[in-house]
Amino acid sequence: MDLRDLAQDAEKMSSDAASTPESSVNEEVACGVTVELTGYSENAETTTGDVAGEAKEYTKETVIERLVTISESDGSEISRDEVSKLKQVFYNIRKNELLAEKQAFVDQGNEESAFAPMPDSMEQQMYELLNIIKNKKAQYIVRLESEREQNLQKKQAVIAELNSMAEDTDNVNRHYQRFRELSQEFKELGEVPPTAQTEIWRNYQLAVERFYDQLKVNKDLRDYDFKKNQEIKQLLIQEAEKLEDASDVVMAFRRLQELHDKWREAGPVAKELREEMWTRFKDVSAVVNKRYQAFFEERKAKESENEQSKTALCELIENIDLSSLSNHTAWEDATKIILKAQEDWKKLGFASKKVNNQLFARFRKACDEFFAAKAQHFRSLRETQSENLVKKTALCEKAEALKDSTDWKKTADEFVALQKQWKAIGAVDRKQSDAIWQRFQNAADYFFEQRKKNASLQRKSEQAALKVKQGIIEELKQLSLEATDRESSIARYRQLQSEWNKAGHVPFRDKERIYEAYRSEANRVFDALDMNRHKSGMANFVSGIEEMSDDKNRLFRERERIARALEQKRAEMKTYQNNLGFFNVKSSSGNSIMRDMERRMKRINDDVSSLEEKLRLIDSKIK
CATH class of the missing domain: 1.20.58 (Methane Monooxygenase Hydroxylase; Chain G, domain 1)
Structure with a gap:
């Protein structure tokens, strides 16, 4: 290795060391939010359009097959986005099936409100596969955290060795090869826990800077590298500035993280420019991070609001007293509340990740319990209604x-x-x-x-009878009582009696009055014409007996007839006597009825005496 290579490597490591302190605060914030965003996106529900698109490509069977494949793979290969989408595709297909089942149920003549879905074995299988996948992912995360902890310990050991070499000022050049090996080892080590990431980078870069401060290199080569690194970092700053007004805040934040990674990879610039360039890059990053933080704070506030609204909907349904729903109207009113709550639920966005699924399970459980109770009520009601x-x-x-x-x-x-x-x-x-x-x-x-x-006809008939009887009374009043007209008057009197009996009933309120008027006139005429009903009848009867005296059989038949009539009259008399014993007189109409009963009893008694006399006459003839 010549001096030029040594200088280039030294400048690159110095750049790494220089960038860490400047970006540590920003990276620490960004790191924390990145984890939160990743969790949210993996659990976010697919839009209606996306689910509809997936549903065209999948069936429940293919969804299950894919979930089986995922459940058999390693936790590091599991994509939460894919699992979430598969779950939503399955729910969309299941929803269409339930709508079809309900429509078929209604088409069969059943009440829509009485529909209760049949359990789906594939849905249970999906839940089991999701649990397997969830457990594998959790195990992978535990393993990943363990690896991060090990990486942290290894990186701390590298930093300690770098600091040790930096302290050996007399042998810095001799340590350079080992320095490069340690630097490469540090970079190749995997991730560390997010909470320690900023601190470990800061310590590493401080160690590198200490080492380079002790390293004497060719100034021309350093200046060349500084200029090259300056151009790279200026481009990174310009690209970061474009992100300040990006419409997609999440995309802008993620792109900023990529730019920060490239900033770390870029070497240092001239010492007099380091602070200025880092300040520009940091300020741009602060704007993007602030928008990102505001976005998530707003989302958290909305999630908190949604959580309260969803909790209120759960409580609304849970507080419905099913035991008080005793009739059809009450159940329908409660059903309207449930359906309105379901519509309101659909309009609400997500609650926080930790409670969203719990709230949905709680809401669905409350709805299912209501509709199950309603179905049971109406099944029982149909049986009662059939009876x-x-x-x-x-x-x-x-x-x-x-x-x-x-x-x-x-x-x-x-x-x-x-x-x-x-x-x-x-x-x-x-x-x-x-x-x-x-x-x-x-x-x-x-x-x-x-x-x-009939009542109308009866009233008309009674009025007609009243008019007839009033006419009879008037005719009795006009009947001649002269001796010369006696026979014709008697005949007419008897005819009027017959007409009276045939005239029928009169209105009840006129009954007593019209009868008293008739009886008064009839008695007057009877007394005036000296008509003794008994004497006249007996004369006719004696004449008849004389005619049949030679025929014993006719006499016996007549005696049987008279005897039956006598028994009938005696029984009738006994009935009147019994009734009279229970009768109480409390009004003028009661007095009139009493008089009428006494009159009838007297007439029956006269008839009994007449019949007994006739029997004695027949017996005398038979002997």
Whole structure:
């Protein structure tokens, strides 16, 4: 090795030593943020467009195959970006499958809200592979950290030996070959822990500078190297200045790290220019780093805000009291809350890396539990509604069997009872609710409409009967009571009695009044015409018995008829007597009813006496 080579190497190492103190603060900040950015990008979710593009190239099977391959590779070969994208592609495909399953479920006539997805075995396999990959990556990181610690110890040993050679001022030139070997060894050693990186570079460069300060080299060669290094560093400064206004802050920061690496590789410049050039480069780096720091601080603030919003959404769903959702409306209102929460979740960005996946798992768990409970509720509800449909169908059949009945009072009571039973039965499915209710209502409406028509006809009939009876009363008032017209008046009287009995019912409010008026006129006419119903009847009966006295069989048949009539009258009398014992008089209308009952009992008693007399007459003829 000649003096020129020795000088060039010396200048290069001196440049490394000069650059470290100037960039140590910036590198320390940059190093810390670089680690954070790398973690974020590896765990960031793929955009909708990227996932859609991946989904066209992958199937679930190919995703699983790729994950299997990755899980079998070494941890250093695992790309978190690729694993994250594969996971998102799988979720996108699974989402499309679930949408298709739900649509098929709805097309079969089911309620969309009752849909519950079937488990996917490949999804479970994916989770297992992800765990394997995660563990391998973690093991690799542990191994990498161990290697970094070993590298740190080796580099510290190199620095210690460099410092020892620098202290031997009399033999610096003799140590130069070993110096180069140590410098090359230091560069070939791998990474050290990020927290020690700045300190180890600073110590190394200080040791190199101490060594070069003791090394006497050719000044011309040093000046040549200084000029060459100055040109390189000026270009690095110019390129760094372009990064100040770059739109992509992350890209600008990463490019700045590359420029810092090249700055370290470049040799030193003239001593009078070192501070000036480093200050320019450091100031530009500070601007880029400040923008980068502001970007991540803003992102952290947004992530913190998103974390709070996502936590609030989780709590919103978790606080829904499922036990209080007892009807369809309550479940639908709660479902709207869940769907709104899911829409709001999609609009939110990421939370911090350490909690984002936990929050999503918590949110998904709360949603799954709600929809599982809802599906169970509606399955149970459909079973209950089916039972209710059977019960209401039975009530419809009963109502349809009763709708043509003319026993208005009894049937109306039965319809009221059926309506109470209907209200006591729970709801049926909405698709059948209107039809089954209309069927029941049609039967009830038909009956009550017929009853209404009948009541209207009955009222008209009663009014017509009232007019007829009023006419009979008026005719009784006008009936001639002269002796010369006695026979015709009696005949007309009896005819009017027959017409009265055939006239039918009058309105209830007029019943007592019209009957009293009729009875008063009838009694008046009866007394005036001296018509004894018993005497007249007995005369006719005696005449008839005389005609059949020669025919014993006819007499026996007549006696049987009279005996049956007598028993019937006695039974009727007993019934009236029993009813009279339970009857209480509390009003004028009650007095009228009492008088009517007494009048009927007197008439029955007269009939009993007449029938007994007729039996005695027949018995005398038979003997």
